[in-house]
Amino acid sequence: MLTFKNTTLFFGLMLIALIAVDIYFHVSWVVYFTMILLYSLLLFYGSAYVASGFYMKVISRGATGLNQIAISFDDGPADQFTGKILDLLAEQDVPAAFFCIGKNIEGREEIIRRLVSSGHIIGNHSYGHHFWFDMYGATKMTADLQQMSKAVQDVTGLRPRLFRPPYGVTNPNLAKAVRDTDLVAVGWNIRSMDTVIKDPEKLLVKVRKAVKPGAIILFHDTSEATFLMLKAFIEGVREQGYELVRLDKLINTAPYE
Numbered sequence: 001m002l003t004f005k006n007t008t009l010f011f012g013l014m015l016i017a018l019i020a021v022d023i024y025f026h027v028s029w030v031v032y033f034t035m036i037l038l039y040s041l042l043l044f045y046g047s048a049y050v051a052s053g054f055y056m057k058v059i060s061r062g063a064t065g066l067n068q069i070a071i072s073f074d075d076g077p078a079d080q081f082t083g084k085i086l087d088l089l090a091e092q093d094v095p096a097a098f099f100c101i102g103k104n105i106e107g108r109e110e111i112i113r114r115l116v117s118s119g120h121i122i123g124n125h126s127y128g129h130h131f132w133f134d135m136y137g138a139t140k141m142t143a144d145l146q147q148m149s150k151a152v153q154d155v156t157g158l159r160p161r162l163f164r165p166p167y168g169v170t171n172p173n174l175a176k177a178v179r180d181t182d183l184v185a186v187g188w189n190i191r192s193m194d195t196v197i198k199d200p201e202k203l204l205v206k207v208r209k210a211v212k213p214g215a216i217i218l219f220h221d222t223s224e225a226t227f228l229m230l231k232a233f234i235e236g237v238r239e240q241g242y243e244l245v246r247l248d249k250l251i252n253t254a255p256y257e
Helices: 004-024 029-048 082-092 109-117 138-156 172-181 200-210 224-239 247-251
Strands: 068-074 097-100 121-124 216-220
Touching: 004 029, 068 247, 082 109, 082 224, 109 121, 109 138, 121 138, 121 247, 138 172, 200 224, 216 224, 216 247
Parallel strands: 068 097, 068 216, 097 121
Antiparallel strands: none
C-alpha cells in the first residue's frame, strides 16, 4: 500500500542513488525532473483521493458482506434545507450522519439538538471550513477541530469522534491534527457531486448507479437537488434490497467520545 512514509523513503533513496551515479556518469536533468514529477503526482494523488490512506487512515467504506449502506451530509446545518431533509428522513425512518461546520452552529442550535434527538449523528467537519484550511499548520488545524467539537458539545453534551476532512483533502499536517485530537477520519466511496449537479433527476441517476454494499454516500444538506431527489433515492435503493443504516453502525465505530 502506498503511503507518504514509504513513498518518500523510496524516492529519497532513488535520489541518493542518482547523485552517486552522477558523480561518475553524467545523469541528464530530465531524469531528475521525471523523478520529482512522479513524486509530486503521488503526493497530489494522496492529498486529493480521500480513500487512498496515503497520509492517514481514512475509513471510506463499510463491510461489503451485507446489503447495507449509509448516507451522510456535509456542510450544514443550513437554514434552507437541513430541516426539510430531517423531516424527510423521519418520514422514511432513515438514520444519517451530518458532518457539520462549527461556524454554522451559532443561531442554529435547535437544528443541532434536533439532529441528535432524531437519532442521527453529528460529525466534525472543521470549525471554519476555510478555503485555505489545507494550508494550515498542524497546530492551527488542531485548534480548529477542537473548536468545532466544543461547539457541538456545548449544545448537545456530546463530543464528536468522527471527522471528515474539508474538501476531502488530507496531508501530513492534518494527519497530525487528527492524531492529536483522537478523531477518526471518515471519507466516502460514493461522491454524489451534488454541489455541481443541480438537476435532481441527473443526480438521482448518478448516485443510484454507483450504489454498492458497504457504500458511504456523500451528500450536502445545502443542496436543493439532494433534497428534491432524496425520497426517490431512498425508495429506489430499498427496492434494490439495500438497508440504510447509520454510519457508525456501518463502520462499527463509536460516534462520540
